[in-house]
Amino acid sequence: MKKNNIVKGILYAVLVLLVIISFIPFYMMIVNATRTNSEILQQGFTLIPGTALMQNYDTLIQYMNLWRGFANSLFVAVSVTLLSSYFSALTAFGFAVYKFKGKNFLFILMLVLMMVPGQLGLIGFFDLVRVMGLLDTYIPLIIPPIAAPFVVFFLRQYLMTVMHPSLLEAARIDGAGEIKIFHKIGLPIMMPAVATMAIFTFIGSWNNYILPLVVLFSPEKYTLPVMMGALRGSQVAENLGSMYLGIAISVVPIMVAFLFLSKYIISSISAGAVKE
Amino acid sequence: MKKLDNYGYMFIVPFFIVFITFTIYPILLTFYYSFTNYNGMGDPEFIGLANYSRLLTDSYFYSAFYNTMYIWGINFFFQLSIALLLAILFSDIRLKMRGLNFFRAVFYLPNLITIASVALLFGILLGWHHGTINHLLMDLGIISSPINWLNDPTTARWSVGLIGAWMWFGHTFIILMAGISGISKDYFEAALIDGANRWQTLVKITLPLLKPIMLYVLITSLIGGLQIFDLPMLITDGTGAPQGSLNTMVLYLYNQAFRYDNYGYAAAVAYGLFIITVIFSVITFKSMYRSNVKEG
Numbered sequence: 001m002k003k004n005n006i007v008k009g010i011l012y013a014v015l016v017l018l019v020i021i022s023f024i025p026f027y028m029m030i031v032n033a034t035r036t037n038s039e040i041l042q043q044g045f046t047l048i049p050g051t052a053l054m055q056n057y058d059t060l061i062q063y064m065n066l067w068r069g070f071a072n073s074l075f076v077a078v079s080v081t082l083l084s085s086y087f088s089a090l091t092a093f094g095f096a097v098y099k100f101k102g103k104n105f106l107f108i109l110m111l112v113l114m115m116v117p118g119q120l121g122l123i124g125f126f127d128l129v130r131v132m133g134l135l136d137t138y139i140p141l142i143i144p145p146i147a148a149p150f151v152v153f154f155l156r157q158y159l160m161t162v163m164h165p166s167l168l169e170a171a172r173i174d175g176a177g178e179i180k181i182f183h184k185i186g187l188p189i190m191m192p193a194v195a196t197m198a199i200f201t202f203i204g205s206w207n208n209y210i211l212p213l214v215v216l217f218s219p220e221k222y223t224l225p226v227m228m229g230a231l232r233g234s235q236v237a238e239n240l241g242s243m244y245l246g247i248a249i250s251v252v253p254i255m256v257a258f259l260f261l262s263k264y265i266i267s268s269i270s271a272g273a274v275k276e
Numbered sequence: 277m278k279k280l281d282n283y284g285y286m287f288i289v290p291f292f293i294v295f296i297t298f299t300i301y302p303i304l305l306t307f308y309y310s311f312t313n314y315n316g317m318g319d320p321e322f323i324g325l326a327n328y329s330r331l332l333t334d335s336y337f338y339s340a341f342y343n344t345m346y347i348w349g350i351n352f353f354f355q356l357s358i359a360l361l362l363a364i365l366f367s368d369i370r371l372k373m374r375g376l377n378f379f380r381a382v383f384y385l386p387n388l389i390t391i392a393s394v395a396l397l398f399g400i401l402l403g404w405h406h407g408t409i410n411h412l413l414m415d416l417g418i419i420s421s422p423i424n425w426l427n428d429p430t431t432a433r434w435s436v437g438l439i440g441a442w443m444w445f446g447h448t449f450i451i452l453m454a455g456i457s458g459i460s461k462d463y464f465e466a467a468l469i470d471g472a473n474r475w476q477t478l479v480k481i482t483l484p485l486l487k488p489i490m491l492y493v494l495i496t497s498l499i500g501g502l503q504i505f506d507l508p509m510l511i512t513d514g515t516g517a518p519q520g521s522l523n524t525m526v527l528y529l530y531n532q533a534f535r536y537d538n539y540g541y542a543a544a545v546a547y548g549l550f551i552i553t554v555i556f557s558v559i560t561f562k563s564m565y566r567s568n569v570k571e572g
Contacts, residue, residue: 004371011365011373018358019382022446026385028408029397044411087290094287103284106292113299115557117503119526120550123533123543124305125298140298147295178283207390209506210526214534225392229510232396243400250393258388262381265388269447270454 026251033245040240056241063236066249068220069227076141076212076223077205084145085198092155093186097168114149119210126214136217145205151197158193159186196268199261206254224250310543320540327544337545339520340528341552343433347508347524348501350437351444356493358441359448363486364478367456369464380453383446391443395510398439402426426511429521436507436522448493455489456482491564495557502553505530525549 027047032040035050060066095107129140163186171181187194209225216222222230228250236242258265310327314320331337362383366373386394401408402425410422425431459482467477508522514531516523529549533542 008371008373011371015375015379018362019379021442022382022386025397025401025442026389028401032408040408041406045408045415087294091288091291094284098281098284098287100281100284106288110295113295113303116303117499117550117553119503119505119529120546121299121302121306122529123309123539123546124302124307126533127305127309127539128298128302144294144298147291147299149295152291178280178286182287203388207392209390209392209509210530214530225390225506228390228392228396232399232510233513240400240406243396247393247397251389251397254388254390255385258381258385262384263377266377266380266384266450269384269450270457 026255029244029248029251032241033248035241037239037241040244050241052241053245056239056245059239060236060242060246060249063234064227064231064246065220066224066227066231066246069222069224070249070253072138072221073206073224076138077202079138079142080145080205081198081202083142084148084151084201085194087146088148088151088155088197089187089190089194090182091152092159092190093182095152095156096159096163097165097186110149111153114153122210122214129215135215136221137215138221140215141205141208141212141223145201148201151201154197155190155193159190163189195264196271199265199268203265306543306546309540310547312540314540314543316537316539323540327541328548330541331544331548336520336523337525337528337548340516340523340525343516343521344502344504344524346433347437347440347504347522348498350434351440351501352494352497354438354441355444355448355497356490358445359452362445362449363452363456364482366453367464367482368474369461369468370474376453380446380450383449385446386443387447389443391506392510394439394443395507398435399426399511402435427518429519432518432521436504436511439507440501440504444497448497451489451493452486455486458489459485487564491560494564495560498556498560499553502549502556525552 031047031049033056034053035043035046036052036055039050039052095103125140125144129135134140167185168181171185176184207225208223209229212223212226213229216226219227219230228247231237231243231246236246309320311322311324312320313323313326362379365371366376366379402410404410404424404427405422407422407425409425410419413419414422423431425435463481463485464477467481472480503526504524505526508516508524508527509530512522514527514535516527516531525545526549529542529545532538532545
């Protein structure tokens with residue numbers, strides 16, 4: 001028993017080391033965001049925060065309004081999540097409940113294209129958006145996620161296991177239309193699975209970099225990741241403290257949100273992987 | 277009943293309108309452009325297979341492929357090793373390690389952060405004379421003079437690969453744990469009663485039963501890894517420096533299209549990348565399947 005305790009002690013020490021490795025880049029970011037440029041350059045590594053937070057903030061905000069990027073990202077990610085969740089549920093319901101001609105073909109087509117990496121159509125997508133006159137708008141970021149094959153697939157599998165046809169029959173006898181049945185019965189039943197997928201959709205949209213980079217040109221429309229890229233080439237880059245603060249502004253709110261949502265996010269990932 | 281079933285179309289029509297417009301059509305359009313010299317202006321001119329024959333002899337594309345695999349290899353090796361060790365540790369019924377929820381959450385955290393922010397953060401943490409990592413390593417006496425991590429091809433690729441592993445090991449750990457919790461506890465208890473030691477339990481029970489989920493991890497990581505873009509793009513300002521060692525396939529595609537306006541050639545690069553992805557996925561599936569059959 002004693003030997004076992006020593007082994008466990010060592011294992012916990014290794015785990016704590018991994019925790020430090022996972023977290024220390026963020027801690028350094030926060031510490032350095034409170035130090036002046038010259039402190040970072042001359043005094044080097046320290047774990048103790050400085051006092052230059054406001055000064056760094058003034059420098060940063062002078063060149064780049066990160067909050068604007070934050071608001072833009074939030075607007076895009078929320079729109080994408082709502083649209084993608086609703087239309088995926090609609091499509092999954094259609095595939096799970098009705099038997100129509102060509103259903104299998106369409107479902108398989110969707111599954112095959114689900115495997116195709118996103119970059120394959122990038123050139124064509126850009127050209128299409130250009131011809132439609134939609135460059136430098138949020139439409140090419142918000143509308144295409146309506147068609148999210150993986151979400152449809154996941155929701156349809158979920159529906160097949162949890163929904164009983166008799167539920168729908170009962171509603172039909174009561175005179176409910178099909179659309180109403182979807183809203184009153186289908187959607188509520190799917191809600192746990194929809195929430196799972198919504199978390200992924202939101203994170204995916206929030207972190208998306210290449211699409212907004214290609215599509216957006218006006219700095220005031222930049223989403224946060226594109227703005228982070230612009231930060232690197234801006235004058236802020238000359239002040240390391242402000243740079244760290246800029247990165248911190250993009251990171252800390254996500255960390256705070258994660259503090260409250262970690263349980264759901266982790267169980268979503270587990271569910272997403274096992275459902276495969 | 278027949279009439280009711282036609283409602284099915286109504287439910288899936290919005291999806292397919294958007295899907296055809298923004299997914300299928302762009303893929304076909306890209307395919308068409310890959311046979312033209314389209315440069316973003318004027319009419320594309322059909323040039324047959326010229327882009328593809330150029331691709332086959334393009335040393336930049338080959339080096340981009342090499343860099344991509346190099347970076348992904350480092351990333352995947354460390355990501356999977358750490359995640360697997362953690363999963364084995366936490367699933368050991370004799371050890372009864374505590375704090376799974378806490379550790380899972382902390383290890384997952386880096387995965388949630390926008391890659392753009394991660395790239396920027398490590399870009400300055402790894403700085404040469406004033407980077408925090410060099411300061412720390414020098415304070416600890418591990419190195420005597422600062423290393424210019426992102427300016428040497430080897431350390432640059434290792435840096436990006438390890439940043440990837442740092443971002444993804446927690447995610448893979450969660451997935452492996454989900455796979456292990458899907459294995460019935462009875463197996464482990466039976467093994468314990470039969471007097472199997474840790475190594476036997478691991479090799480005879482845990483690993484074989486985890487194989488499908490490891491295949492899932494391998495394929496998703498490979499497909500994602502072949503598309504690595506954000507980190508090298510933001511760390512090198514899109515140049516793929518030092519000496520092109522961080523020039524990955526998607527970065528090459530991006531530069532050909534949006535930096536040099538070679539849309540036609542970039543489209544061929546996209547299809548080259550696609551073919552490579554398909555080949556790798558098929559090989560992975562086949563080899564995992566074959567080794568399954570052998571054992572069975």
